[in-house]
Amino acid sequence: MTIVKKIIVIGGGPAGMMAAIRAGQLHQQVVLLEKNAGLGKKLLLSGKGRCNLTNACSLEEFLARFSKNGQFLRDAFKKFFNQDLMNFFEERGLPVKVERQMRVFPVSDRSASVLEVLEKELIKNKVEIIFKAKIKNLSIVDNKVRGLYLAGDEFILADRIIIATGGISFAITGSTGDGFEFARKLGHAVTALAPGNREIVSEIGELLFTFFGISGPLVLTLSGKIVNWLNENKKVYAQIDLKPGLSKEQLNNRLLREFSANPRKNIKNVLKGLLPLRLVDVFLEIAKINPEIRVNQISRQAREGIVDLLKAFRLDIAGSLPLEEAMVTQGGVSLKEINPRTMESRKIKGLYFAGEMIDVDADTGGFNLQAAFSTGYLAGESAALS
Numbered sequence: 001m002t003i004v005k006k007i008i009v010i011g012g013g014p015a016g017m018m019a020a021i022r023a024g025q026l027h028q029q030v031v032l033l034e035k036n037a038g039l040g041k042k043l044l045l046s047g048k049g050r051c052n053l054t055n056a057c058s059l060e061e062f063l064a065r066f067s068k069n070g071q072f073l074r075d076a077f078k079k080f081f082n083q084d085l086m087n088f089f090e091e092r093g094l095p096v097k098v099e100r101q102m103r104v105f106p107v108s109d110r111s112a113s114v115l116e117v118l119e120k121e122l123i124k125n126k127v128e129i130i131f132k133a134k135i136k137n138l139s140i141v142d143n144k145v146r147g148l149y150l151a152g153d154e155f156i157l158a159d160r161i162i163i164a165t166g167g168i169s170f171a172i173t174g175s176t177g178d179g180f181e182f183a184r185k186l187g188h189a190v191t192a193l194a195p196g197n198r199e200i201v202s203e204i205g206e207l208l209f210t211f212f213g214i215s216g217p218l219v220l221t222l223s224g225k226i227v228n229w230l231n232e233n234k235k236v237y238a239q240i241d242l243k244p245g246l247s248k249e250q251l252n253n254r255l256l257r258e259f260s261a262n263p264r265k266n267i268k269n270v271l272k273g274l275l276p277l278r279l280v281d282v283f284l285e286i287a288k289i290n291p292e293i294r295v296n297q298i299s300r301q302a303r304e305g306i307v308d309l310l311k312a313f314r315l316d317i318a319g320s321l322p323l324e325e326a327m328v329t330q331g332g333v334s335l336k337e338i339n340p341r342t343m344e345s346r347k348i349k350g351l352y353f354a355g356e357m358i359d360v361d362a363d364t365g366g367f368n369l370q371a372a373f374s375t376g377y378l379a380g381e382s383a384a385l386s
């Protein structure tokens, strides 16, 4: 006879939902506690509302996209990886598609449809969900999980607790760092938390000039590293090639052609053909060139200066946006204290961690969600079978 265990999962994001589903599939009695009135608020925002749920690249390529601790996930990925996740959704009526850079999205292009599948699966596996849950503290006796207290001192007895409360970015979605506090109180080390957002490892990408500085996919790609450097008080600057498709020589020839075809045109109007309109004035200010000057008055030296600046537009980086606005959190519960084969705490028996709250983070491209789903799956299965 198998003894049914009572498993509490804290946090109804991708990691917590998958943990609860897996433990439910293995016929355990599962309670999912979510502080919001609904599940998966961050999941709904993911991939600009389209949910880039995983990446179809190979395991080795996948692991390489994590900033430092990717190897920790090898066991979780062996258990439940990208193809398993795609099958999970397809078998439940949600086809997926692979887009550029192997990013996987639901064919529906709606993150809500991903959430719907997860919600249905929770119900199917008889997971009890308590919304607006207010957890006071976890009860641990002799280094073993016993249960937890909700506000109002209601006690829920549990054999296993899985903490999947997310990171501390986009707090509006419910990720306010509560899990880190629970973990710290229980004697777990939590490594320094920082905003992290590395994306495609590519030198060509989309970049946005905004009122606060630069942003966009390319910036997100590099910001994880940059934040580390800034934290080490290193000076960091971005050198942007505004015309990556043209060599310096080609660019110089193009300017020469335009200058001789329209010698009385001012430089501002010529540059409008090369740069986004609103960048032209800023560019000329930095280049220290009068925007109204006619191109036939521009010296060879000044023209070469323009070419140099187009190929290497330099911006000093003063800082990153606060953690609040980052996509993923760098740092988290120290990996030394979690067993990678089970996600169980090495300090407290019956306590498990999953998702963004553990100290792993990756480029965007579907890697973070897969890590959340995989660690959730492994934690749910280990909690059920251990």
Ligand SMILES: Cc1cc2nc3c(=O)[nH]c(=O)nc-3n(C[C@H](O)[C@H](O)[C@H](O)COP(=O)(O)OP(=O)(O)OC[C@H]3O[C@@H](n4cnc5c(N)ncnc54)[C@H](O)[C@@H]3O)c2cc1C
Binding pocket: 010, 011, 012, 013, 014, 015, 016, 033, 034, 035, 036, 039, 040, 041, 042, 043, 045, 046, 047, 048, 051, 052, 053, 054, 133, 135, 164, 165, 166, 167, 169, 170, 173, 174, 175, 176, 177, 178, 179, 326, 327, 328, 354, 355, 356, 357, 364, 365, 366, 367, 368, 369, 370, 372
């Ligand atoms: C704007 C944005 C877009 C993104 N797009 C992508 C993408 O396309 N692809 C990708 O791979 N990654 C993406 N990410 C990252 C990805 O969303 C996260 O890595 C992922 O959601 C982490 O899952 P999680 O379950 O660990 O945590 P979360 O999704 O943060 O879920 C944690 C849950 O725990 C709940 N909770 C917190 N504290 C408590 C408590 N005390 N009691 C009860 N419940 C609690 C929260 O309310 C929340 O529901 C994006 C992130 C952002 C912010």
